[in-house]
Amino acid sequence: MLWNLAFLALPAVTARQVSIQVDVGQSMGPYVPTARFFGADEPDYAFYPDGSATLNDLGHLGPHQTYFRTHNLLTTGNGLETTLKFGSTNIYTEDAEGNPIYNYTVVDRIFDSYLKNNVKPYVQAGFMPEALAINPLPYFFNFTPTSAYNDIYTGWSHPPKSYEKWGELIYQWAKHCLERYGLEEVNSWYWEIWNEPNIPYWNGTIPQFYKLHDYAVNGIRRAIPTARVGGAEVAGGPSGDYLGNFIEHCLDGTNYATGEKGTPLDFVSFHAKGAPNYINTSSTSGYVQMGIAAQLQNVNDAFKVIASYPQTKSKPIVVGEQDPDGCAACITPQYGYRNGLLYPSFIAAGFTRTMDLSKKYGVNHQGSLTWAFEYDHDEYFSGFRVVTTNRIDKPVLNAHRMLVKMTGTRVKAISSGQQPLEDVVTNGVRNATDVGAISSVDGDKAYVFIWHYHDDDLPKPDAEIDVAVEGLSWNGNARLTHYRLDNEHSNSYTKWMSMGSPQNPTAEQHAELRAAGLLATLGKPTALNVEGGCAKVSLSLPIHALSLLVIEKEDSN
Numbered sequence: 001m002l003w004n005l006a007f008l009a010l011p012a013v014t015a016r017q018v019s020i021q022v023d024v025g026q027s028m029g030p031y032v033p034t035a036r037f038f039g040a041d042e043p044d045y046a047f048y049p050d051g052s053a054t055l056n057d058l059g060h061l062g063p064h065q066t067y068f069r070t071h072n073l074l075t076t077g078n079g080l081e082t083t084l085k086f087g088s089t090n091i092y093t094e095d096a097e098g099n100p101i102y103n104y105t106v107v108d109r110i111f112d113s114y115l116k117n118n119v120k121p122y123v124q125a126g127f128m129p130e131a132l133a134i135n136p137l138p139y140f141f142n143f144t145p146t147s148a149y150n151d152i153y154t155g156w157s158h159p160p161k162s163y164e165k166w167g168e169l170i171y172q173w174a175k176h177c178l179e180r181y182g183l184e185e186v187n188s189w190y191w192e193i194w195n196e197p198n199i200p201y202w203n204g205t206i207p208q209f210y211k212l213h214d215y216a217v218n219g220i221r222r223a224i225p226t227a228r229v230g231g232a233e234v235a236g237g238p239s240g241d242y243l244g245n246f247i248e249h250c251l252d253g254t255n256y257a258t259g260e261k262g263t264p265l266d267f268v269s270f271h272a273k274g275a276p277n278y279i280n281t282s283s284t285s286g287y288v289q290m291g292i293a294a295q296l297q298n299v300n301d302a303f304k305v306i307a308s309y310p311q312t313k314s315k316p317i318v319v320g321e322q323d324p325d326g327c328a329a330c331i332t333p334q335y336g337y338r339n340g341l342l343y344p345s346f347i348a349a350g351f352t353r354t355m356d357l358s359k360k361y362g363v364n365h366q367g368s369l370t371w372a373f374e375y376d377h378d379e380y381f382s383g384f385r386v387v388t389t390n391r392i393d394k395p396v397l398n399a400h401r402m403l404v405k406m407t408g409t410r411v412k413a414i415s416s417g418q419q420p421l422e423d424v425v426t427n428g429v430r431n432a433t434d435v436g437a438i439s440s441v442d443g444d445k446a447y448v449f450i451w452h453y454h455d456d457d458l459p460k461p462d463a464e465i466d467v468a469v470e471g472l473s474w475n476g477n478a479r480l481t482h483y484r485l486d487n488e489h490s491n492s493y494t495k496w497m498s499m500g501s502p503q504n505p506t507a508e509q510h511a512e513l514r515a516a517g518l519l520a521t522l523g524k525p526t527a528l529n530v531e532g533g534c535a536k537v538s539l540s541l542p543i544h545a546l547s548l549l550v551i552e553k554e555d556s557n
Ligand SMILES: *[C@@H]1O[C@H](CO)[C@@H](O)[C@H](O)[C@H]1NC(C)=O
Pocket: 078, 079, 090, 103, 104, 105, 106
């Protein structure tokens, strides 16, 4: 047949040959499931129908506990806002004499929805209720996805007119949570104060932020002496010495609320954002170029600071927002990575490198929080940074599912195609593609997670990969389950496009899209023979695709 000959006549595209060697005998400590933290600006979707369904997805990603962080838990409003980057609970108002009125109705609905869906709060005390802000007006704003971002910093970003009233609000709220959910439950939460105080989210000075922080932490700890408190959710990039100075305040400074030395700090948090570009020259049709280096430099800089204090070096760290860019609610061409494979492969290459940076600095990284949730009543695949669209899981969620499926001990995995850590931190992945792997072992089960990443959203040859898992303590029959995310598997977006991108899918199409959004395998599980403690698997991995191999002893459960 003619087309066959034509195919043979094409110049060979050289596939990337890669070998991955896993040594089960070389432990790197516990595998830390960092990809189980999520968050959003808008708190109220948590109890909307699609928001609640999305929480249920997040609460059942894998065997590890999911947490959710949200802005605006203390913000004034009707508690039903569906405005971008805004939301409210109306937890605090004052009567005509200026006496506080606490109303927990909406904030309880939010946390109730988390807990009902097996998600725990990563509580953020923020933002400033209108009745407490020194400079409250204007308080509301209208954000459009292409407007100037600075328009959002209204009255809610201002310091309180009374730090005593602020501290008392936090105390009353924490006490209410203790009474409503019980000590064991609230002890398992994270509690932090505000968001990115080093940029205009905080319209006050640095000492004023420490004061806000100390009064709030004191309020939480008065109500729940064992609550896990931390911070300061510092924005990466322009942070300078902010994180180090904050840590020093917590270690040695005078506590603004108690007058004593120091402020409790059970965990440290900061933010790390990438910097995507839209490349559109006369010689190319436009494409997105991710900026993974910018994000990893934020991580690198913050880990270095945390490691430099003996008192914080071993404290748990949560990267409280770790994303490809800085605006979930914005839609412009450089954000065109969010629907397809670019986003999950970026998560894979970035989150695993964050684990490696933690090893490098000897710090205790516990979480990387994806700032993406969902918007009820939005279009299908509209382009916001979200994990679901109209109850359909987007491909990115399957990167999280793979990463949190893994359990046990992390073991050494060497890939001949993986770009060196320092090189990716400095330059990103702009030249050869990055074919990387991490592995863990749990009893008679071995996991190998493999990614194929490049910053550019351009075609690249597949990687032809030979995997050898050595040092298994058993031989004989094994079962290989191969989870796969690519254009044909675990991918609701390509399915939706193949339907003609319907904005009003039929019920049948919708069900098909929901099924396509789940984590799928590449065929049925297959039999493997483990000999001399070694299992061998070969696979072909397209650019921006992900594989999770699970190899288990045939007679194990
Ligand atoms: C508390 O807030 C809810 C929800 O906004 C409202 O329905 C209720 O009337 C408020 N309670 C009081 C006592 O004002």
